[in-house]
Amino acid sequence: MxxxxxxxxxxxxxxxxxxxxxxxxxPGDPGRALALAQSLLxxxxxxxxxxxLWGYTGEARDGRPLTIQATGMGGPSAAIVLAELIELGxxxxxxxxxxxxxxxxxxxxxxxxxxxxxxxxxxxxxxAKRERVAADGELTEALVRSAPSAHAGTIVSVDLFYDExxxxxxxxxxxxxxxxxxTLFALGATADVQVACLLTVTDTFDAHGTRTRTRIDEHxxxxxxxxxxxxxxxxxxx
Numbered sequence: 001m002x003x004x005x006x007x008x009x010x011x012x013x014x015x016x017x018x019x020x021x022x023x024x025x026x027p028g029d030p031g032r033a034l035a036l037a038q039s040l041l042x043x044x045x046x047x048x049x050x051x052x053l054w055g056y057t058g059e060a061r062d063g064r065p066l067t068i069q070a071t072g073m074g075g076p077s078a079a080i081v082l083a084e085l086i087e088l089g090x091x092x093x094x095x096x097x098x099x100x101x102x103x104x105x106x107x108x109x110x111x112x113x114x115x116x117x118x119x120x121x122x123x124x125x126x127x128a129k130r131e132r133v134a135a136d137g138e139l140t141e142a143l144v145r146s147a148p149s150a151h152a153g154t155i156v157s158v159d160l161f162y163d164e165x166x167x168x169x170x171x172x173x174x175x176x177x178x179x180x181x182x183t184l185f186a187l188g189a190t191a192d193v194q195v196a197c198l199l200t201v202t203d204t205f206d207a208h209g210t211r212t213r214t215r216i217d218e219h220x221x222x223x224x225x226x227x228x229x230x231x232x233x234x235x236x237x238x
Contacts, residue, residue, distance in 0.1 A: 011084040014069075018045035018057045021065035023236045024085055024093040025229065026078070028180060030054035033070040035222065036096070036229045041066060053081060062237045071095075074159065075123030075183035082187050082195070092139060092194040094232045095184055096225070099155065099176035100203035100213075108204060108216045109224045111150035111231065112175055113143045114197040117182035118156040124182035133185040139196035142235035147198070150231075151175055155199070157182035176201065198232050200224040 025040075027033050033054045037044040041058030047067055048055035055069035069085060071078040082093065099112055106112065116134040119125045124133060132154075144152055155176045181197040188195030202221060206212035216224070 011088060013051055013080050014048045014053065014055070014084045014088070015050040016047055016088065017049075018047045019065070020047065020085065020088045020090060021057055021067040022089060022091040023064075023066055024090045025066065025068045025232055026071050026082070026093050026095045026097075026184065027068065027225075028071050028073055028078070028097050030070040032096075032225055033068050035225060036068050039226050040068070040229050040233055060233055062233065064237070066233065066236070071180060073161075074179050075121045075157065078180040079123050079127070079183050079187055082184055086187075086191045086193050090193065092236060093184070093188065094139065094143070094235065095181055095195070095197040095199075096228045096232050097178060097180060097197070097199050098202040098221075099178040099199040100205065101175075101201045102156070102177055103151070103175045106151060106175065106201050106204070108201055108214065109220050110201045111147050111224075111228065112155065112199040112201060113140060113147065113150050113152040114155045114181050114199065115140055115152055116154050117185060117197075118154065118174060119182045119186070121157045121159045121179065121182060124157055124186045127183065127190060128186035133182050133189065135181075135185050135196045136188060136194040139194045139235060142238045143196055143198055143231065145238070146234040147231045150198070155181060155197075196235070198228050200228055
């Protein structure tokens, strides 16, 4: 927590227009941030709209403040957003995002809880300087309790969405692929801030991982996002 006698440095990319809650949900998509705010918050107020990174603060269903702030796509954007949120006073954050299935056990719409992420992206490697980075254990276990049917395990974070080779090769023991979690975990650990990750499977691939992508439809994605938000809020309420 920033020293109460020293105001936080001015955020460069986030321009707060409402109070920041100490607990934050981090969707990548600004549109999903709006949808989650409408679903989870009473009378949400816009927290940020600068650079199209929409964020909202309001009273959540449990009667306590919650901020929902979009991170944009990829580790570099997510790192900027989380770093500025931490500087402003955020202490617990859950990424609520989307992923592609690498495990054949996953189907479209399934929930995935990331216990750790393989650092296959540049931002997380720059911060963590190691091959894998773990989510906060306490907050992750809260997610597991809130969604006992979710798949929990290792994911991989990458830089490129349209990279057929990323889905191929040996990914033994890795459940899913996405773009932001490793960076968020690494930054949270560095700043001593709890960061966890809950994902919805939005893409599956053929047996070779390179040719056929099956994408979730928008109706199912909206329903899954609302379910993610409810699970994440329950974990933060614990």
